[in-house]
Every structure is written in C-alpha cells, then in structure tokens.
Amino acid sequence: MSIKSFGAKLFASIIHHKTKKWVNNPIETQQKVFQNLISEAKNTQFGKDHDFANIKAFEDFSKRVPIRDYEDLRPYFDKVVKGESDVLWKGKPLYFAKTSGTTSGAKYIPLTKESMPYHIEAARNAILSYIHETGNVNFVDGKMIFLQGSPILEEKNGVKLGRLSGIVAHYVPKYLQKNRMPSWETNCIEDWETKVDSIVEETINEDMAVISGIPSWVQMYFEKLSAKANKPVGEIFKNFNLFIYGGVNYEPYRAKFENLIGRKVDSIELFPASEGFFAYQDSQKEKGMLLLLNSGIFYEFVKADEFFTENPKRYTIGEVELGVNYVLIISTNAGLWAYNIGDTVQFTSLKPYRVMVSGRIKHYISAFGEHVIGKEVESALQEAMDGTSIRVNEFTVAPQINPSEGLPYHEWLIEFENEPDKLEEFALKIDAAMRKQNVYYDDLIVGHVLRTVIITKVQKNGFQEYMKSIGKLGGQNKLPRLSNDRKIADFFVKE
Template sequence: MSLKSFAAKIFAHKVYNDTQKWANNPVATQQKVFEQLLAKAKDTVFGKDHDFNAIYTHTDFTARVPVRDYEDLKPYVERVVKGEADVLWVGKPIYFAKTSGTTSGAKYIPLTKESMPYHIEAARNAILLYVHETGKADFVDGKMIFLQGSPILEEKNGIKFGRLSGIVAHYVPAYLQRNRMPSWETNTIDDWETKVDAIVAETFNEDMSVISGIPSWVQMYFERLQQKGNKKVGDIFKNFSLFIYGGVNYEPYRAKFENLIGRKVDSIELFPASEGFFAYQDKQGEKGMLLLLNSGIFYEFIKSDEFFTENPKRYTIGEVEQGVNYVLIISTNAGLWAYNTGDTVAFTSLQPYRVIVTGRIKHYISAFGEHVIGKEVESALNQAMEGTDVRVNEFTVAPQINPDSGLPYHEWFIEFENEPQDINTFALAIDKAMRKQNLYYDDLIGGNILRTVVVTKVSKNGFQEYMKSIGKLGGQNKLPRLSNDRKIADVLR
C-alpha cells in the first residue's frame, strides 16, 4: 500500500464520522443553515427588499420570499453582473458559472467564497466515502481523467466566469495534479470532437484508474479508445476500477458501458449543478444519493403535481415523504433565494435522506394529460432491455399529436448499438412497462385515446450530430430525455 492510499483511508474515516453527525440530525442541521443564511444576507439588497430581519420561521420565509426561477431573479443577477456589491449575497461573487439559458440566452449563476469550497469538498467526500465503505484506495496511485469544459475563464466587471467544470478545474488539489489528465492544453480545446481525439492520444498509454464525466460523452471517449486500440477499454486500462458520473441516469448506458469496458467497474453517482452540489452516492448497495444538508444550502420541496397550482405548499426536509416526486427549491450561500432548480427528485430513504433525480419539471410529456416524467421512460427502457442483448446509445421521447393516420402516440427516438430482433415487439415491451408505471398513460391506451409506443431508429451518431447542430456537443451538455413538443423530434426526423 502506498503512502497516498494509506493517507486516503485515514482521511476517509474522518469524513465518514463528520458525515454521520449531520446526516443523523437532518432537521436541526437544516434549521442551522436556514438561520445562518438569513443572518448573513439580511443587509443585502435582496434581504432588505424581502424584510429578512422579520423572518424567524419557515412560514415567515414563504410569506416574504416567493419561489423564483432564473428569469424572475434576473433583475438582481444583472446588478451583480454589472459589478454591484451586496445585492444577493454579501460582497461580490468570486465567479459566475455560465450556463445555457432557456429564454434569454446565457445564465450567470454566482459562486461566492462561501459556496465554492462546498463544490470541491462534495466531490472529494464522495470518493472518500467510497474508500471508507469498500476499503479500496489503490486507485489514487493511478491516473485520473475528468471530461469537462475548458478551464479558460473570461472576466466581466472584475468577476471571472466560465463553465462550472472549467472553474472547478482550478481547484484540483496539489496532491492530485500529477495524476490528473488530460493536460491543461488539451482541456482548453473548444471543439469537442478534436478534444476527445486529443484526450485519446494523451491517455492511451497511461495507467488510467478513475474516469469521470457525463455518461454520453464518456461513451464517445470509450468508443474512440476502442477504435484506436482495437480492444476493450478494460484491456487498454487494466487498472481502471472506478467510474464517477453525474448529470444523467447511468442505467440506460450501463449495458453499453460494460460491453465497451469488457467488465464491470464500481461507480459513484454525483448530483452537481452550477447552483450547488446537492448530493452524492454514499453507499454502493443503496439506491439514491445522500442529500447534502450541511453545505450552505437550505432545501424546500414542492410536489410536482402541485407545482403549477396557485401557492403550492413548500415542504422542508422534516416534512417530505418517500417515493413522492418533488421539485427541488434552494436558498444558498451564493445568493439564490427560493430558487427553482428545475430538477425533480424523489426520496428513496428518509434515514438518512437519499434522493434520486427523476427529471426536469420542464421536461415531461403531458400532451394528453399523461404526466410522463424522465424516471418513467428510463425505467421502461431498462425493463424492455432486460434479458436481451439490446444495447442503446441514446434516446429521447416526444408526443405525436397529429399522425398521418391512426391514433396519436408517443414516439421513441432510439439510437441502438445492438438492435432488437423485432422492433415492434420491443416497442410493446416499452409500452407495457410504461402502462405499469403511469396510470394516466394506461387509461389513455386502454381508452383508445393513444396507440401504443412507436420506436423510430436514429442512425449511428445521430444524437451527436443533433447536439453538434445546436452547438451543445460535449462538456456538461445533456440531451433531454423527453419533451412535450416536437422541436427535437422534427430535427431527428
């Protein structure tokens, strides 16, 4: 055992003990965060506008601070972007994480000196808890790759900005710098396909032990490796033992990954976002990720089926139920207040609080009142593939409201690695799984309002070409699993 792996095990034990303290006292932990946030921000512009001095309880907070998304909060953010201090949080942010906006171009999410350390600590602690649970630490001696955005930052009114993954690249600890790949020069390449080729060339002969990134883009890296070496990724990297991912559900990719690697490897799921690092997988055998309750974020939850009603109830951590779909609302030490992340989650455990990401509140299908969410389509596809050699590279789902003939239907656009022997039988398997999960959908099929699922095959690399066409190839960009219109579907068509 190397000195580095020995030290990792000692540090992992400390992190585990620290985690248990707050995880076993969830309500008190969140109350403390709530009080600290309000006290710190009471003299900011936002704090004065919303009378923070008069807020003592969560009921007071909900009465004074409405739920907002980025567009609603934008007037405050624009003042911060222009260089004004003490607007949403004390002082000025140290960074803006620049992300793709929905209706008005780029979004600028503030990162403060208080919030930034939690982004780094969460990723580190996820790995250390894995070390504590499994006793495996040898991977720290190998090379580690993190597929991410460019670390080159721009500056706006004295505040640096860039992609979150690029900002985080500046915080890689010194003891990992020697092991970390790709090189700075390769990481700064903007064109994703060129960048992946450069990463393949740079890593091919290295002893890679940890690989991290969004599954769809790691898959592209693996495919290029396999083409270059004409063998499995696990044979190229014999000590590759840990895959770290976030952003999307890994399950639809798992069979393809295991085929590309040639064996199973352990994995750790993360739930990071520009707005905050919300959760990470703390147990290999448990479903769900540990919600980070002591990381400068106060959480509220709104039931998804009530979200678009007037004044829906906002639940705190002590009020949530297992198995219910909630929209995730956050207030943070970066100055986001009752902020709608757009993510939907469900609790898999309440002791401790673990969540799975079920989708996006704006990414759903309800063209006929069926209320289909991301978790349901991912689960249906996985069930349809069970016991078969079918492997899927990527997929998305959209409603077909006005077909040329027959009843409307849900159209599944799937890029197969291994196609099913009979596409219609496979479509019926998906449909059966959907009907078991979603009673509204089942009623629509049973009542002859909808016909069963139609699967449309997408040509190889079709989804990559689509993402490239809209300028979102690679990095932290993700393809929506489903949508309530046919904007994506019509392009794929």
C-alpha cells in the same frame, strides 16, 4: 500500501465520522443552515427588499419570498453581473458559472467564497465515502481523468466567468495534480471532438484508474479509445476500476459501457450543478444519493403534480415522503433564494435522506394529461432491455399529436447499439412497462386516446449530430430524455 493510499483511508474515516454527525441530526442541521443564510444576507438588497430582518422561521420566509427561477430573479442577477455589491449575497461573487438558458440566452450563476468550497468538498467526500465503505483505495496511485469544460476563464466586470467544470479545474488539490489528466493544454481545447481525439492520444498509453464525466460524452471517449487500440477499454486500462458520473441516469448506458470496457467497474453518482452540489452516492449497497444538508443550502420541496397550481405547499426536509416526485427548491450562500433549479427528485430513503433525480419539471410529456416524467421512460426502457442483448446508445421521447393516420402516440427516437430483431415487440414491451408505472398513460391507451409506443430508429451518432447542430456537443450539455413538443423529434423525422 502506498503512503498516499494509507493517507486516503485515514482521511476517509475522519470524513465519515464528521458526516455522521449531521446525517444523524438532519432537521437541526437544516435549521442552522437556514438561520445562517438569513442572518448573513439580511443587509443585502434582496434581504432588505424581503424583510429578512424580521424572518424568524421558515413560515416567515415562505410568506415573504416566493419561488422564482432565473428569469424571475433576473433584475437582481443583472445588478450582480454589472458589478454591484451586496445584491443577493454580501460582497461580490468570486465567479460566474455560465450556463445555457432556456428562454433568453446565457445565465450567470454566482459562486461566492462561501459556496465554492462546498463544490470541492462534496466531490472529494464522494470518493472518500466510497473508500471508507469498500476499502478500495489502490486507484489513488493511478491516473485520473475528468472530462470537463475548458478551464480558460473570462472576466466580466471584475468577476471571473466560465463553465462550472472549468472553474472547478482550478481547485484540483496539489496531491492529485501529478495523477490528473488530460494536460492543461488539451483541457483548454474548445471544440469537443478535437478535444476528445487529443485526450485519446494523451491517455491511451497511461495507467488510467479513475474516469469521470457525463456518461454520453465518456461513451464517445471510450468508443474512440477502443477503435484506436482495437480492444476493450478494460484491456487498455487494466487498473481502471472506478467511474464517476453525474448529470444523467447511468442505467440506460450501463450495458453499453460494460461492453466497451469488457467488464464491470464500480461507479459513483454525483448531483452537481452550477447552483450547488446537492448530493452524492454514499453507498454501493443502497439506492440513491445522500442529500447534503450541511453545505450552505436550505432545501424546499414542492410536489411536482401541484407545482403549477396557485400557491403550492412548500415542504421542508422533515415533511417529505418516499417515492413522491418533488421539484427541488434551494436557498444558498451564493445568493439564490427559493430558487427553482428545474430538477425533480424522489426520496429513496429518509434515514439518511437519499434522493434520486427523477427528471426536469420542464422535461415531461403531458400532451394528453399523461404526466410522463424522465424516470418513467428510463425505467421502461431498462425493463424492456433486461435479459436481452439489446443495447441503446441514446434516446429521447416526444408526443406525436397529429399523425398522418391513426391515433396519436408517443414516439421513441432510439439510437441502438444492438437493435431488437422485432422492433414492434420491443415497442410493446416498453409500452407495457410504461402502463404499469403511469396510470394516466394506461387510461389513455385503454380509452383509445393514444395508441401504443412507436419507435423511430436514429442512425449511429445521430444524437451527437443533433447536439452539434445546436452548439451543445460535449461538456456539461445533456440531451433531454423527453419533451412536450417535437423540436428534437422533427430534426430526425421529416414527414
């Protein structure tokens, strides 16, 4: 065992015992975070506007601070971006993480000196947790690749600005710098396809042990690698045994990945965002990701089916239940207050608190009151593929409200790697799985309001072409699993 491997094992044990302390006291931990946030921000503009000085408990906070999204908080964000101090959090941010807004262009999410370390520690602790549980440590001596955005940062009114993954690239520990790939020059390439080609050239003859990124874009890298070497990724990188991912559910990609790699590899799921690093997979044996309750983030949860009602109940960590679809609301040491990040989660465990991402509150289909969410379509597709040779590269789902003939339906646009012999039978399997999960959808089928699922095949690399057409190829960009409109579907379906 190398010195680096021995050190990693020792460090993993230390972090494991530190983590257990707050894991075993979740409610107390969140209460301390809450009190600290209120105390630190009471003299900011936001704190004064919302009477933080008189907030003693969560009930006071929930009365004074409504749930908001970026657009609701824009007057405050605009002041921060213009260079004002002490607006949402004390002082000025260290960085702005630039993300794509859904309604009005770019969003600028502040990262502060208090919040930034938690982004780095969470990613590190996810790997250390894996080491502690499995004892697998040899990968620390191999090369590691992180498919991410460009680390080139701009400046806006004295604050550095970039994509979160590019900002984080500046914080890679020195002991990993020699192992880390690709080169700085390649990482700075903006065009995603050019960048991936360059990464293939740099890594194809290296001993890659850890590969990290959003599955859809890592898949592109694997396909180019395999085509160039004319052999599976697992033969190119014989010591590759750990895949780290976040942003989307890995399950729809798993069979395709195992085919590209030629064998199974362990994986670690992360739940990071520009707004905070919320959870990571702490066990290879248990379902879900450990919710990080001591990372400068105070969590609230609103039941998704109540979210759009007037004054929905806001739950704290001690009140949540298993299997309920919650909208995740956060208050953070970067100055986000009762902030709706748009993600929905379900708890898979309450001791410790583990979550799985179930979708986006704005990404759903309810054209007929069916309330279909991302987790349901992913599970239905997986169930339909189980025990078959069918493999899917990518997919999305949209309602067809006004078909040229017959009843309305849900249209599944699927890019197959290995397509089914009988497409209609496969569609019926998906439909049956959907009906088992979603009683509203089942009622609509039984009541002849909807007909069963229709599958439209998308040509090879079709979804990449779509993402490219809207300027979102690569990086942190993700294809929505489902939409309540036909903006994506109409790109592929010309009636």
